[in-house]
Amino acid sequence: MLMRGSHVIAESAIRAGCRFYAGYPITPQNELTEYMAGAMAKVSDATFIQAESEIAAINMVLGAAMTGARAMTSSSSPGLSLKQEGISFLAASELPAVIINTMRGGPGLGNIAPAQGDYFQATKGGGHGDYHSIVLAPASGQEQADLTVKAFECADRYRSPVIILIDGMMGQMMEPVILPEPIDPRSLPPKSYILNGASQRPSRFIKSLILDTRDMEEHNWKLQRKYESITRDLILHESYLTNDANLVVIAYGTAARIAKGAIKRVREMGLKVGLLRPISLYPFPKGAIVELSRIVKHFLVFEMSTGQMVEDVKLSLEGRSKVHFYGRPGGIISTPDEISKVISSLYYRQNLEEEQ
Amino acid sequence: MLKKTVFAGFGGQGVLMMGYLYAVAAMREGKEVTYLPSYGAEMRGGTANCTIAVSDEEIFSPVASSPDHAVILNNPSLIKFESALTRGGLIVLNSSLVDRKTSRDDITVYRVPANELAKKHFNDDRSVNIIMLGGFIAATKMTSIESIVKALHEIFKGKKSDIMAINEKSLTLGAELVIKGA
Amino acid sequence: MEKKVFERPKLLKKAVFHYCPGCGHSILHRLIAEIIEELDIAHKVVGVPPAGCAVLAYDYLDIDMGESPHGRCAAVATGIKRSLPDRVVFTYQGDGDIAAIGTAETIHAANRGENITTIFVNNGCYGMTGGQMAPTTLIGQNSSTTPGGRDYARDGAPIDLSEMLALTKGSVYIERTTVNSPANIRKTKRAITRAFKIQMAGLGFSLVEVLSPCPTNWKMNTVDSCKWIEETITKTYPLKVIKDTVGDKIQ
Ligand code: SF4
Numbered sequence: 001m002l003m004r005g006s007h008v009i010a011e012s013a014i015r016a017g018c019r020f021y022a023g024y025p026i027t028p029q030n031e032l033t034e035y036m037a038g039a040m041a042k043v044s045d046a047t048f049i050q051a052e053s054e055i056a057a058i059n060m061v062l063g064a065a066m067t068g069a070r071a072m073t074s075s076s077s078p079g080l081s082l083k084q085e086g087i088s089f090l091a092a093s094e095l096p097a098v099i100i101n102t103m104r105g106g107p108g109l110g111n112i113a114p115a116q117g118d119y120f121q122a123t124k125g126g127g128h129g130d131y132h133s134i135v136l137a138p139a140s141g142q143e144q145a146d147l148t149v150k151a152f153e154c155a156d157r158y159r160s161p162v163i164i165l166i167d168g169m170m171g172q173m174m175e176p177v178i179l180p181e182p183i184d185p186r187s188l189p190p191k192s193y194i195l196n197g198a199s200q201r202p203s204r205f206i207k208s209l210i211l212d213t214r215d216m217e218e219h220n221w222k223l224q225r226k227y228e229s230i231t232r233d234l235i236l237h238e239s240y241l242t243n244d245a246n247l248v249v250i251a252y253g254t255a256a257r258i259a260k261g262a263i264k265r266v267r268e269m270g271l272k273v274g275l276l277r278p279i280s281l282y283p284f285p286k287g288a289i290v291e292l293s294r295i296v297k298h299f300l301v302f303e304m305s306t307g308q309m310v311e312d313v314k315l316s317l318e319g320r321s322k323v324h325f326y327g328r329p330g331g332i333i334s335t336p337d338e339i340s341k342v343i344s345s346l347y348y349r350q351n352l353e354e355e356q
Numbered sequence: 357m358l359k360k361t362v363f364a365g366f367g368g369q370g371v372l373m374m375g376y377l378y379a380v381a382a383m384r385e386g387k388e389v390t391y392l393p394s395y396g397a398e399m400r401g402g403t404a405n406c407t408i409a410v411s412d413e414e415i416f417s418p419v420a421s422s423p424d425h426a427v428i429l430n431n432p433s434l435i436k437f438e439s440a441l442t443r444g445g446l447i448v449l450n451s452s453l454v455d456r457k458t459s460r461d462d463i464t465v466y467r468v469p470a471n472e473l474a475k476k477h478f479n480d481d482r483s484v485n486i487i488m489l490g491g492f493i494a495a496t497k498m499t500s501i502e503s504i505v506k507a508l509h510e511i512f513k514g515k516k517s518d519i520m521a522i523n524e525k526s527l528t529l530g531a532e533l534v535i536k537g538a
Numbered sequence: 539m540e541k542k543v544f545e546r547p548k549l550l551k552k553a554v555f556h557y558c559p560g561c562g563h564s565i566l567h568r569l570i571a572e573i574i575e576e577l578d579i580a581h582k583v584v585g586v587p588p589a590g591c592a593v594l595a596y597d598y599l600d601i602d603m604g605e606s607p608h609g610r611c612a613a614v615a616t617g618i619k620r621s622l623p624d625r626v627v628f629t630y631q632g633d634g635d636i637a638a639i640g641t642a643e644t645i646h647a648a649n650r651g652e653n654i655t656t657i658f659v660n661n662g663c664y665g666m667t668g669g670q671m672a673p674t675t676l677i678g679q680n681s682s683t684t685p686g687g688r689d690y691a692r693d694g695a696p697i698d699l700s701e702m703l704a705l706t707k708g709s710v711y712i713e714r715t716t717v718n719s720p721a722n723i724r725k726t727k728r729a730i731t732r733a734f735k736i737q738m739a740g741l742g743f744s745l746v747e748v749l750s751p752c753p754t755n756w757k758m759n760t761v762d763s764c765k766w767i768e769e770t771i772t773k774t775y776p777l778k779v780i781k782d783t784v785g786d787k788i789q
Pocket residue numbers: 556557558560561562563591661665666751752753754755
């Protein structure tokens with residue numbers, strides 16, 4: 001199937017058992033909402049709601065998640081700012097949900113071009129309080145399908161919000177895709193915490209208010225232990241031509257595709273350059289970067305922002321190797337040619353051809 | 357080999373469909389494909405374009421800063437994309453609507469009088485995009501005409517057979533009547 | 539022979555209310571417990587408490603409850619109800635929650651005709667945070683943020699959310715009651731029961747606004763609070779059926 005990224009995510013979500021979607025119009029992700037409107041209408045037990053606001057949409061998802069439904073909302077950067085309250089509540093009350101952010105140029109209203117300025121917001125919590133969402137960053141149509149399924153699985157397994165970070169280009173681009181096999185959400189294991197009426201069981205409540213400070217501390221540590229197990233189990237990344245590399249570029253999503261094109265060019269010139277592409281941004285593939293640093297002394301982080309993920313790279317390396325940065329914020333899509341020039345000038349400046 | 361093609365014209369000329377047909381045909385031939393439409397604010401003002409990359413290998417960037425081919429349906433699109441075209445690139449022009457001369461001598465230009473052909477054979481403008489696609493395929497051999505026909509059948513599944521017949525005839529017209537030279 | 543005429547409802551947990559003496563929340567919790575018991579819907583009811591004094595409602599009501607962010611109860615309830623259409627879903631919200639920060643969610647839920655019930659507890663102030671001005675605070679009424687009394691020129695007029703909601707197509711039953719006397723408590727119970735029955739019949743959005751005493755922030759004793767409702771608040775917020783398009787369909 002040749003399919004637009006936003007449609008791939010929407011269709012894959014339904015196939016993964018998503019039965020509740022609430023959204024609000026915002027460019028460049030309206031195709032996702034519109035697809036959901038049409039497709040959910042054909043699924044007998046599914047709900048589509050065009051909410052009155054981003055805030056309402058995420059809170060409808062919160063309500064649906066309380067009933068055990070696989071629930072999703074989607075938006076683009078400014079909309080995600082509004083959703084942060086709900087995401088914090090989802091994390092605090094340990095409820096699963098999938099949130100798609102089709103990032104655009106910012107801050108403020110910014111523009112609708114592809115950008116990666118929401119990395120901090122997505123990976124560091126974003127809303128108030130001590131929490132994280134799982135963050136996945138696909139870089140192709142197929143990965144959008146696969147990671148959407150994974151997002152729902154992880155959300156349920158870890159009872160946590162999962163954010164899929166794409167940008168306008170990922171959402172608009174069509175690529176050949178093999179869609180996942182549809183599942184019947186009724187075949188999923190029952191959830192022990194849901195609210196559906198206290199029938200033949202004690203009543204339950206779902207809450208995030210914990211007034212007792214010691215209990216609240218313990219709840220925070222409990223969440224922290226969950227993030228530790230997520231970090232153990234869930235890291236995803238792709239390595240491309242890193243085996244003999246003197247320089248490794250680190251980039252995700254659209255930026256990684258551009259970097260890959262650039263690496264192909266500089267390889268033709270004989271430069272030993274590879275790519276490490278984080279697929280999970282939270283948890284961050286720290287181990288893989290540290291492993292590489294045993295041989296690679298120079299990393300180049302390329303982002304469509306002024307530099308956000310680069311901080312995680314530096315934190316991972318703790319000074320082990322040199323970290324360089326190149327960024328194009330504001331919705332600029334670099335060309336592979338531009339990035340190959342950045343790579344080769346860095347390569348020669350640092351005399352990397354002399355290494356080994 | 358990686359080839360990037362831009363299809364551009366007025367909104368309503370079927371530019372996106374033209375690119376989509378080509379992309380599906382290439383995909384069915386087993387090629388790697390990306391299709392990137394212009395979107396949002398770019399679409400205001402009535403112009404539309406899409407970029408299709410076709411390759412035997414993994415495609416990295418779907419964006420074409422210097423496309424190999426351009427299929428141009430109107431004057432504004434020629435102005436917008438002519439200078440971006442790569443050296444040795446190829447343009448297929450709708451000569452019914454594009455009256456500007458191209459200013460580059462390092463590219464090959466093909467012309468198809470698509471609106472005239474459409475008027476003459478079907479008495480309406482709707483198949484202009486398919487005629488242009490026929491011309492593009494004949495000029496570049498990026499896919500076979502048969503693959504485009506198959507893509508037509510796949511995409512317009514369930515459409516009336518007379519429409520399919522018009523589409524197929526349009527493809528052949530474009531392919532036969534494409535003229536090389538500025 | 540002794541005859542029991544009043545007992546603790548089974549659905550009220552054996553916990554001591556944290557509410558202030560004379561607070562309307564305690565009465566309303568008891569009423570809700572009684573109603574759910576009488577309608578025999580404990581096995582299929584889900585409540586959505588607000589942020590505010592009643593945030594701990596789940597500590598008292600022995601039913602499924604899911605906490606909502608401040609003001610978002612109607613959206614959360616929408617998510618629950620749409621996923622489980624055969625359950626009885628209600629929100630329990632204060633005036634700050636519903637008529638200030640949650641206005642949009644509430645109006646749109648009503649306008650969509652969400653088949654949920656809202657219990658809107660109007661005490662004219664933000665109780666939990668210390669008695670600041672609410673959108674419902676009366677002109678001239680003192681609050682911690684209107685020290686000289688609410689001033690129309692500076693603060694605007696008290697909002698009548700129930701009347702606003704009555705304008706939406708999707709709302710079918712809206713009544714304003716109070717809990718300042720045994721008779722009014724019985725009326726409130728009838729109103730909430732009716733609202734639940736309307737929901738169970740799938741007829742649309744129902745809301746009961748309950749004028750409720752907050753002696754602590756009003757800085758009055760219980761008796762004066764009840765009197766103040768009778769004599770003053772009902773001038774701005776008259777007790778009445780504001781909208782009822784259901785009629786005899788539900789008794
Ligand atoms: S502050 Fe007012 S509303 Fe809150 S518990 Fe006390 S009396 Fe009730």
